[in-house]
Amino acid sequence: MSIPDDGIATAQIHAGYEPQGPHRPVAVPLYQSAAYEFPDYESARRMFALKEPGFTYTRTGNPTVAVLEQRLAALEGGVAALATATGQAAVAVALLALVSGGQHIVASSKLYGGTVDLLTDTFADFGIEASFADPADAGAWAAAVRPQTRAFLTESIGNPLAGLQDLPALAAVAHSAGVPLVVDNTLATPVLYRPLELGADVVVYSATKFLGGHGTSLAGAVVDGGRFDFASYPDKWPQLTRPKRRYGGDTLWSRHGHGAYLALARSKYLHDLGPSLSPYNAAQILQGLETLDIRVARHVANTREVVRFLAGHPAVAQVHHPSLPSSPDAAVAARDFPRGTGSVFSFDLAADPAETGPFIDRLRLFKLVANVGDTRSLVAHPAAMTHCRLTPQQRAAAGIGETTIRLSIGLESAADLVADLAQALAPLATERQASGAPAAVVNV
Ligand SMILES: Cc1ncc(COP(=O)(O)O)c(C=O)c1O
Known part of the structure; x- marks a missing residue:
């Protein structure tokens, strides 16, 4: 198990916070306050007009949440970050700041089910259309682009099959279409993968998972790389490049330059829709972050053992993990994921579908839970749980x-x-041997 040493270990503990005030608390203080007293009337007026920075009300900003935002921006190599109540809110806000009714998103066909629900149901109700393309086929993304396309969306490690993609190739397609590439980096974390360094423009997180890491608190984040030049296509992005009454007749671009995208996400979508992170949950995520690299290294080391065991088991038809040499993503894994491809993945039982439930119920250590990225090992059945609302196609x-x-x-x-999986798989292997079924085709 090797712990990376590239500044992450220091940033995850210190970035965005310096002890101050009379007591100089060493841990980030929890500012559990809904609002803030303005020093005077003129400051209140200027802050509400967005002409002076400062905290007005926790829906749009809070000192504890702000430390988390700065820490995540530092870990990701972005210019700024926006924290949200959940990962789902982060994905929604990140996209709403780019796309509106009558416009279009090109998205990976291998996304977390909740994101598919958002795109195909709620966004469809808003008149936002989505096309889905295989993340491994950059040509399919180019073919899906329309004049109304305003965003590309993919997951760095897909949930639940751990599929990867050639991100620089997707970024090139997005940029030649004049749209930003949004990458959900939830399953990789900045320890394993830095999408902004590979061409992404915006990174989103469910911080509920590995960033917090202990299964206690929901949170999300949008991190802006600050490089996408919205001003080059002013007609495409009127929300950033046209004067708005809301901003005193200014354009967000003239006020914030490359910070305009997140300024819009905060001042409009966080403010108007209200999916704001509670200070308490921000403090929980900050505490989890302090050990992120150590935890991820152990998650990856444990996964190596479990993948090795499953790949050689006769009751397993296929293991979907990019670390396996036969994985279609093995080359991308070797090139872009030097520290491993994470600890959330899937495998297929070589068994009748009716055996799936009993197999899961035999597991004791693995908990049947609709979550990932906990200290505890978790199991889920995507077809019946996280991805149950997808069509069969x-x-x-x-x-x-x-x-x-x-x-x-x-x-x-x-x-x-491994012992828990072995005991739960054993009856299936015995059945296969008794029925004389051929040994599973093991994908290694
Ligand atoms: C990849 C991914 N993105 C986003 C989400 C949504 O995050 P949250 O549950 O924090 O709303 C999830 C949840 O499982 C996820 O796995």
Whole structure:
């Protein structure tokens, strides 16, 4: 298990916070306050007019939340970040600041089910259309572009099959179409992957998962790389480049330059829709972040053991993990993920679909939970749970079958995790041997 040493370890503990005030608290203080007393009337007036920075009301900003935002921007290499109540809110706000009714998104066909629900149901109700393309096929993304396209969206490591993509190739397609590439980096974290360095423009997170890391608190974040030049296509982005009454007749671009995109996300979408992160949950995520690199290294080391075991098991038809040499993503994994491709992945049982439920119920250490990125190891059945609202065609395009099982490998002893899987798989292997079924085709 190697712990990366590239500044992350220091930034995850210190970035965005310097002890100050009479007591100089060493841990980030929890400012559990809904609002803030203005020093005087003139300051209040200027802050409300967005002409003077400062905290007015926790819906749009809070000192504890602000430390988290600065820390995430530092870890990701972005210019600024916006924290949200959930990852779902982060994805929604990141996209709403780019796309409105009558416009269009090109998205990966291998996304978390909640994101698919957002795109195909709620956004469809708003008149925002989405086309889905295989993330491994940059040509399909180019073919899906329309004059109304305003964003590309993918996951650095797809949920639940851990699929990867050639991000620089997707970024090139996005940029030649004049739109930003938004990457959900939830399953990779900045420890394993830095989308902004590979051409992405915006990174989104469910901080509920590995960033917080302990399964206690929901949170999300939008990190802006600050490089996408919205001013080059002013007609495409009137929300940033045209004067608005809301901003005193100014354009957001003239006020904030490359910070305009996040200024819009905060001052309009966080303000108007209200999916704001509570200070308490921000403090929980900050505490989790302090050990992020150490935890991720152990998650990855444990996953290596579990993948090795599953890939050689006769009751397993296929293991979907990019670390396997036969994975279609092995080359991208070797090039772009030197520290591993994460600890959330899936495998298919070589069994009748009716055996899936009993297999899951035999697991003892793996908890049946609709979450990932916890210290505890978790199991889910995507077809019945996280991806149950997808059509059969959407599930097929995502590679999710009836016997596909998703695991999130925790921080327990790897030997105990393997033993738990072994006892739960044993009856299936025995059945296969008794029925004389041929050994599973193991994808290694
Ligand atoms: C990749 C990914 N993005 C976004 C989300 C949504 O995050 P949250 O549950 O914090 O709203 C999830 C949730 O599982 C996820 O796995």
